Amino acid sequence: MSDRTRSPLSIPLPRPRYGARPTMKDVAARAGVGLKTVSRVVNGEPGVTAETEHRVQEAITALGFRRNDSARVLRKGRTASIGLVLEDLADPFYAPLNRAVEEVARDHGALLINGSSAEDPARERELVLALCARRVDGLVVVPAGDDHRYLEPETAAGLATVFVDRPGGLTAADTVLSDNFGGAREGVAHLIAHGHRRIGFIGDQPRIHTATERLRGYRAAMAAAGLPVDESWVSLGPTSPDRVRAEAERMLTGRPSPVTALFTGNNRVTATAVRVLARFPRPVALVGFDDLELADLLTPAVTVIAQDAAQLGRTAADLLFRRLEGDDSAPQRVELPTRLIVRGSGELRPAPGTAL
């Protein structure tokens, strides 16, 4: 039939109504006032005498009434909730981003609905559309795909969208990125400055914008130093430990020109590379994109290009709420700087023979 996305509510569930919830009508009846008066009390609107308010409050607590925000949302048109779609909630890089967005949402009295796309564009789409159906006021998205035309009806209807970490496929949306190109270039330049000439690059899949940007930074740094790049030193692909391990070992043992240093394209790759290097007979310098917890305590300590994931999230969410508050200036593209954190790897244990 059609490619109708699976609708959450279409899952058949029994509806055990232990007891119907009290509504404003019930409260009104018990307090002996009109419906609207209850509404006024609940919302702290003026125009209710202290005595009436007291009666209503009493009825509310007696009945255990709690306003039904679904009805409220329907009536008001705003949900006071925003959506966040990212790759993996559990990834140490995205978790702080998630938290930062939540914090900003909280400051604005909004709730956060979120989900993981698992780097699958179809799943991203499904999630985003589910959020749209819930009529979230705004959306922060770490895009998995690059075609977001399906969002156009939504944005036309007033949905605010901010892409973060990677650009999305909607020119009309704000975007918050790290300086992936510059960061990678700086990291590779750091290795070059310490005498390395043959440097391997292991990154994420080429369809991911950050992966290609970082690779671009790697090439720029090499070119700036006048160093040739053997294509066997470059590998983009899935970040599964198996692949990364294989690629790292291949580059480290490659004939005729094994690399003396590695630049790793994100936190997962770096973690695997550290494991490989820990058992490797020859010292190899390593600089990684993304900081790791306890990276300072590893042997050797890992030099990294750190992104501020929380700041990415905060900036994106701030931007989103500014839009929700009415800012309709041209879409922005914010680029946050990265920071080189030198921790010894690269200079404490540089490859002994710096030649070639």
Added chain:
Amino acid sequence: MSDRTRSPLSIPLPRPRYGARPTMKDVAARAGVGLKTVSRVVNGEPGVTAETEHRVQEAITALGFRRNDSARVLRKGRTASIGLVLEDLADPFYAPLNRAVEEVARDHGALLINGSSAEDPARERELVLALCARRVDGLVVVPAGDDHRYLEPETAAGLATVFVDRPGGLTAADTVLSDNFGGAREGVAHLIAHGHRRIGFIGDQPRIHTATERLRGYRAAMAAAGLPVDESWVSLGPTSPDRVRAEAERMLTGRPSPVTALFTGNNRVTATAVRVLARFPRPVALVGFDDLELADLLTPAVTVIAQDAAQLGRTAADLLFRRLEGDDSAPQRVELPTRLIVRGSGELRPAPGTAL
């Protein structure tokens, strides 16, 4: 022009209605059919001819219609969303739990709304009640406080609640815990088996259930070995690096009986302790509760009592959905086993003088 702005939900926000969203009514008008027919098509209900369905589908895509789930929720009484409240979304221990709950929710066609309580009972309550107002179908809570009577009206109305990681203050709710007592006892026993007699315990604040359970495990292991516990070896309190550092240093240098080993009560404490020990002149054994990423690569590698955070989340969410599907058996209390992961610390570098 007059209806350009509308009032907000909780905070005053202008409401720029770029264009009103099309509703089923609009779709029906365009397709030249009745409202209910559109509803049928949208929900895949039977009883619509292929020809009519086609006309409706066409109108839907032409108008960019998307069903408003708020209205649907109001009508149906179920939101197909669940809430998750935990301490900190960004904590490496809770992030996988979050992800696991999301995954289960997704399998059940539900969305996940979540928030961090920041270990503040008032904030937890605020969050939980906001979720109740949204009429989430169920709630997974890592309790910050121990009084959850405020939830009683909700559970009476059919809200399913599962506490995870720590027991909550509602006897009627399911609870999923790790074997904190047994895990800590095993970890401390491991240290004792390697000759340690003076072992320090640094844990989280005493009002947190897991902290006291783990301390109980520590005492049990010491008692089982017939070892006395000097109260200067025990410290419960905030897990801020400053405090942990100070306590660790105090125990390590204490007169007349410095500890030769430390048992740390959770991942944050362990991380700080590792930093302290890395600079400490004397080798000190360390076993920590909770695994750390890259813990195997630290020097010395850290032996841990690992909890499966994802499994905690999965179990809790499974339990929740079983309740939502009608299971009304007696509340369960599930206790998941922990796993001792021996990584060298404790035996590779035992305190040299094992005496006293």
Added chain:
DNA sequence: CCCACTGTTGACAACGTTGTCCAGGTTCTA
């Protein structure tokens, strides 16, 4: 030809809330 039946379709009420508007009553002003 009528009747019962099936299959398709739409009119209408409800879900629980808030915005609009108007009815009373009270107090202040002229």
Added chain:
DNA sequence: TAGAACCTGGACAACGTTGTCAACAGTGGG
């Protein structure tokens, strides 16, 4: 004392969807 201005409170109609039920056309049997 009339009139205006204000305060309090309630009736009612939306918001967009789905459940109920009835209308209607077409079909086959008697």
